[in-house]
Amino acid sequence: MSLKRTSATVGSAATNSIPVATFLLALLLRMESVKLRSRSGLAKLAGVTLCLAGVLIIAFYAGPSIRPLARNPVFAHKPHSVSTGSEWIKGTFLLIVACATLSLWIVLQVPLLKEYPNKLMATALQCLFGALQSFVVAVAFERDFTKWKLGLDIGLLAVIYSAFLGTGALMYLQAWCAEMRGPVFVAMWSPLALVFTIFCSSFFLGEIVRLGSILGGILLIGGLYSLLWGKIKEMDIKITSAVPGEIQVQADESPRHQKIEEEELTSQV
Template identity: 45%
Template sequence: MGEQLGPYLAMFFVQLIYSGMTLLSKSVFNGGMTTSVFVFYRQFIGAIIMVALSLIFERKQSVPVTYSFLAIFKIFMLSLLGLTLALNVHGIALAYTSAMLAAAIVNCLPASTFFFAVLLRVEKVNLRTKSGIVKIGSVLLCMGGASILAFYKGPQLHIVHHHRDDRQHKDHFSYNNKWILGSLLLFLSTTMWSLWLVLQSQLLKSYPSKLTFMSIQSVSSAIQSFGIAIAFERDFEQWKLGWNMRLLAVLYCGILVTAVSYYLQALVIEKKGPVFPATWNPLSFIIATVGSVILLDEPLFLGSVLGGILLVLSLYSVLWAKSKEGISHNHNSLPIQPYKECAEIKTEIPCSKPPQ
């Protein structure tokens, strides 16, 4: 009984961790923390953890793994696209929009990954089959959901009474230009992660040591993130963490997201396969939505709910199509588990962490 419930409990806690990551990140951004500084700190802590794990688990390999300068350069550029730039864009987008919107857009990742896989001829789609048609439909659902999230707010849904003055929300939610820009940036970060997953799946074929591969990416991203942060934030006060919410958010993302959640997902994928974890992504959207309304006192709009529903439908469309094709057990298939940050250390899903 315990073994049967184990994967379900593990994925429930994983989604709690990811939801907490989104809510904590949004909270510190609302408190004035610079997004680029936050990304650097979380990547720095994540790099320390990944290097430590690599030294612990791969130092006893019978055949030492070496990387040429060209290989390291490729990994460096890959981390620039899928970790450093994507996370910085995502951070700015989160500051401009809401935690709920950021959690919703993650459900678009499998469909956008499929789009790039077909575009780069890594994966083929057969329009004569039902699964092929559903895959195309998932891309359209993804685009429709993202468009609704960006351009349609609709009436505000009053689920709970907001004690704060509505004028306090003006800077974050009332200006359509910031909301639209933030929504587009969220979609941009998702497409960057999708392209990153496709390119990474090809690059990993030549480098079997996933922990070392991820460690190089993490260190590269930490260095790149420091360069971006120091270029955009020269105020030393913004770099101070102290014993406050900023330190909690950085440690949370660096430790719980990078180490605990990825380890739990690795165990679940080993027992249940790569499709099972992805089916739990909507739970993070629900938790983040409730948390953003209750804890962050963010208003909830009809457009956000409708757009989120379309993105969830897009996610399950891809999962259904892949299950029909039997790709869930094919080691050569592309990953469908979101980067949430991703970076899972497994044999079936060659991806790295986004987010961490």
Template identity: 35%
Template sequence: MARMHWDKDLVPLCALIAAECINVGAAILFKAATLNGVNYYVYTLYASAISALVLLLPLPFVLRRSTGLPSFKSSLLFRIFLLGLISLGTRLCGAKAIEYSSPTLAAAMSNLVPAFTFILAVFFRMEKAELRSSSTRAKIIGTVASISGALVVVLFRGPALKSASPPTNYPRDSSSTQTKWLLGGFLLLVQCLLAPIWYIVQTQVIKEYPAKLVVVFLYTLCGTLVAAPVCLVAEPDLSAWKIKPDITLLSIIYSGFLCTCLICLIEIWSLHLKGPVYVSIFKPLSIAIAAAMSVIFLGDALHLGSVIGAAILSVGFYAVIWGKAREEEELKEQCELGSPAIQPNNRTPLLQSYVNEEDNSK
């Protein structure tokens, strides 16, 4: 029993915390690379290609060991291709948003993911919004708070609590304006809208085809194949594709190997084990990490609006998560009592998938 607790609780906890640190590190390195003049189309394509190459290396060993896997159907291949498109869209939006704004804003806006997940679950009738239920009220209040906090952090910067101090190695772009900050916030909003859709599709794909590494490789390859013509057309200047051995090369390798590849493996494994809501629980950690690293390594200013908005976002985030945890407790209690109203097979596929897998494994 202790072994099961270690595998299902402590290991995913540590892995997802490490994933947030890796993700923030990638954002900091990319921001430093943009200050050094990197083109974000070049960055996105090279990082995606590195991820596909890294995932290709262990693939023959995985396929040799894998037995009894289902055959690829056209619907499954389409959803894997869709995963590649969504993943590419999130990378492009996220990279351009960080170029326009800051890693701290990106970390704060990522807390919208659970709220949008709840909205999509209700919209697609994967979850019922019962206003009499305390869990539903908590999720609604948390969703409103999260969206309000996002508006504060994007629209109200306020006075600087920590003035900007440009690092000696990277010149600061003095042309950054409020318009770019707002555009960066809008792109991050799009990224947060795409993330729950990615979680939904990926959870369904893993249920049908449980070979996680194969799925990650295939949709990463699809994203790279789509990114190649798109990025080459968007950036036709061949001189921009020549990478010097400096912070730009480091950021591309870091993103391709650790961020895109390792984080995808951690999240897809955690999605299979714990479900999509649990994966998003750790997003608020990135705010403090990003704020500290941005001030230390990039010399970014820390504004009052970012602190207030991030605090409201975090409160809303945890309200949604508390509501979800409360709902799961009620569902388990009703299932243990043998309530005919709620059966394990009828639970929402978006927010209850990991409970189904536990029940089916018994």
């Protein structure tokens, strides 16, 4: 519903708000912390501010259009007229709601993997319940079953790609990364999607890209990497503060181990 009111580029740019929403949810659940007196805490706060500014620019500023990269797009596609009125704002709002729900899903993967350490099992359960929910929604909103048929066209390719890569492989890789580095780190790599989407939508679909979407996307990416820098800085501080303690423990235990070895050697003699 949001893509019909905006464009693929705006949809990809709006997904860059996922790390901010993920960070805020993790902060509410006490999975993350912010120290405003430190540089890492200020970087996180600046990242949130830049992301909010990027979302506002996308919603309220369209700007001049940029010509498509290909005059004859690879796939037949008739670009829809872009509205800067209430429909555009409504589409952006729907994208933010979708990103917020996706952020909640990323956060909930951490306790889920504690109950189900097998990532393949967790992925299978998510796909199963997602398929059931999608089926119920599809039956409720589309009663004409003739539109459910798939032909040998780009629609079939999109379904296959979404099933194997966009859902199966994506869920498994995200679960693996969330278990290794946490939910915020997973969402930090979403800015790359904006670059690929701008190129693909302009080259393959002949879509008109708006300057406001690009500027908002740049602010979103800047905010995300500011948040990432603050996260990495906190990890470095934790590692630096933990190393002296480990060295001290090893130094305290080493004479004890030497004494035990001497006693064992004496008893053997």
